[in-house]
Amino acid sequence: MSSPLKPLNRQVLVITGATSGIGLATAHDAARQGACLVLAARGGDVLDAVVSGLHAKGAQVIGVVADVSQRADVEAIAQAAVGRFGRIDSWVNNAGSTIYGRLDEVSEDDSRRLFDINFWGMVHGSLVALPHLKRQGGALINVGSEASELAIPLQGMYSASKHAVKGFTDALRIEVEQVDQAPVSITLIEPTAVDTPLPQHARNYMEREPKLPSPQIDPHQVAAAILHAAVMPMRSVRVGLMAGIDTAVEKLLPGLADRVSVMQVPRQQADGPPRNPEGSLYRSRADGRIYGPGSA
Secondary structure, X not given: OOOOOOOHHHOEEEEEOOOOHHHHHHHHHHHHOOOEEEEEEOOHHHHHHHHHHHHXXXXXXXXXXXOOOOHHHHHHHHHHHHHHHOOOOEEEEOOOOOEEEOOOOOOXXXXXXXXXXXXXXXXXXXXHHHHHHHHHOEEEEXXXXXXXXXXXXXEHHHHHHHHHHHHHHHHHHHHHHHHOOOOEEEEEEEEOOXXXXXXXXXXXXXXXXXXXXXXXXXXXXXXXXXXXXXXXXXXXXXXXXXXXXHHHHHHHOHHHHHHHHOOHHHHOEOOOOOOOOOOOOOOOOOOOOOOOOOOO
C-alpha cells in the first residue's frame, strides 16, 4: 500500500499498553492532533485517570480494560471501538514488558508469560484488527525494538520475543499487502532505548535495580514515528540514531556486535538493590508516567 492514509483528525486509533511510556505518549500526541482514541491497558484505575485527563482536554476517548494475552479481551477492544466510533482506522500494538536476568536463571513460566504479552498480545491485536482495517483501509502498527534485530544480554527473552514480533509482522505484511493487495499498511517500529518506566515494570532476577543504557530517546520521538506510520504507509521505522547504528553493526560485523554487547551487561544495572523484582509481568503496575523515574 503506497497511498496516504486518512489524516489523524479523521482517524479512530486503538492503542494498547496506553497507561505508561510510549503508549501514553502516543495517546497524548494523537489526542492533540484530533484523533478519536480507544485506549487499552490492564490497570483500570490508571486507565480511567488517563481517559479522564484526555477527555478534560477535549479528546474523544474511551478506555477498555484488557490483558492483550487474552484473545477475548482484545476482541472486546475492537467491539468497544466499533460500538463507540463505528470503525477502526489504525491499530497500535504497543503493550509489552521485559525480564532482566540470564536465560538460564529465568523460569519457564516467566518466559512464557513474557511471550504471551509481547508476542501473542501483538498477534491477537493484529488478527483482530485486520478485518476492520481491510474493510475501509487503515494501518496496523506493531512496536518492536532494536532488539528485533539484535540480542541484548540480560534481556535475552525480551530479545527473542521482539525477534518473533518482527518475523510475524514481516510475514503478515507480505500476505496482506503483497498477496492480498489489501488496503492495509503494516509497519514495524524499532526504537532504541527509550526513557520510559519499562525497567521499573520489569521482572528482575538481578541483584541490582535494572536500568536502560544511555543514550535514551524521548518517548514522544517514538510516538511521532507511530503517528507518522498511521498516516503514511511505511514498512519499518528505526527510531533513534543508535537503533540504526546497532542494527547496521549487527548485520555487517556480527562477531564485533557480540563482543560489544558484553558492554551492555553493567550498563543495565543501577547501583542500588532491586526495588520491585516481581515487576508487572502478572499484574499492572502502570502509574500514568510517560518517563522513567529520573526524568520529569
